[in-house]
Amino acid sequence: MEQGFYSMDGTSKRNLAVLMYVLVSLGGIVVDIIVPSLPSIQVALASNEALTQWAFSAAILGFGIGQIVAGFVVDAFGRKIPMLMGCIVLIFALFLSAIAPNIDILIGLRLLQGLAVSFVAVGGRAAIKDLFDGEEYLRAVNWITISFALGLTLSPFIGGYIDAHFGWSMVFYALTVWVAIGAGLLLFMFTDTHRRTRFSAHFVTRSFSEIVGNVTFRRVALICGILYSILPAFNTVAPFLIQTTLGHSPIFYGHIALLLGASWLVGNIANRFFFKVPAEKKFAFQC
Numbered sequence: 001m002e003q004g005f006y007s008m009d010g011t012s013k014r015n016l017a018v019l020m021y022v023l024v025s026l027g028g029i030v031v032d033i034i035v036p037s038l039p040s041i042q043v044a045l046a047s048n049e050a051l052t053q054w055a056f057s058a059a060i061l062g063f064g065i066g067q068i069v070a071g072f073v074v075d076a077f078g079r080k081i082p083m084l085m086g087c088i089v090l091i092f093a094l095f096l097s098a099i100a101p102n103i104d105i106l107i108g109l110r111l112l113q114g115l116a117v118s119f120v121a122v123g124g125r126a127a128i129k130d131l132f133d134g135e136e137y138l139r140a141v142n143w144i145t146i147s148f149a150l151g152l153t154l155s156p157f158i159g160g161y162i163d164a165h166f167g168w169s170m171v172f173y174a175l176t177v178w179v180a181i182g183a184g185l186l187l188f189m190f191t192d193t194h195r196r197t198r199f200s201a202h203f204v205t206r207s208f209s210e211i212v213g214n215v216t217f218r219r220v221a222l223i224c225g226i227l228y229s230i231l232p233a234f235n236t237v238a239p240f241l242i243q244t245t246l247g248h249s250p251i252f253y254g255h256i257a258l259l260l261g262a263s264w265l266v267g268n269i270a271n272r273f274f275f276k277v278p279a280e281k282k283f284a285f286q287c
Helices: 003-007 010-032 035-044 054-077 080-098 103-131 134-166 168-189 201-213 215-228 230-245 250-274 279-286
Strands: none
Touching (some): 010 054, 010 080, 010 134, 010 168, 035 054, 035 168, 035 230, 035 250, 054 201, 054 230, 080 103, 103 134, 134 168, 134 250, 215 230
8 A cells, every 4th residue: 555545534545446446447438338339330430340340449459458558657657647648638539539530530549549548447456556455455456347347337328328319429428528527536636646666668578578478377368358358249249230230229239238247247246255265266166
């Protein structure tokens, strides 16, 4: 726990933790909220299905790549500044997406959104590490997972309603306002006390090599990646199948996404009851 947080009372610490959970959830929200709108985007921008799917995939790609760099940045430059910069870039990228003239520009903006939100999400997780330690931190990590799962669960559901009643552009406008509110709260509520580390290319390269060179990490990352890929694979194909082929509305798809996300959320909540079970046993049970 960072020294500066010891002086915070319990209520202030909980309020700050809640804010970080909300900001971390933006990772799932930014990626998933436009999924029910993909068929509408295809029609509006006169694109094809394969290219339009990249409006979803590009955000995932940016979010994944960004997290590799963001961890080193928030350690070297503190939590608050990278998170605020990520919010600012994200706000502009979301606003420009609402008025994108063609699918190619939208895909580029979605990649930028994924990169920007990665700094917000990684900074939020790092701030939670500064706030808590020991058993409290383990519980906080689970709340991080739950908040991210909530973002994935609710965003397509809400996005479907917005698209059906106001059009796909309003999805981006609404998210722009939401991120702006989060950025304002971050600016005024969060005082960064993190002790910054020296940023160097050698340290980044060495750390990355150690991570990638760890056999256990590679195995777990591969297995988790394969299992998680079920969700984005579904979200890439399902909107066109359910809405275009079967003729259902974005709201109908949003309900399906809500059911799928709720299943994942229940699993994350259930995980809170298995803190004391060794990871090896939980992993063997899941497989």
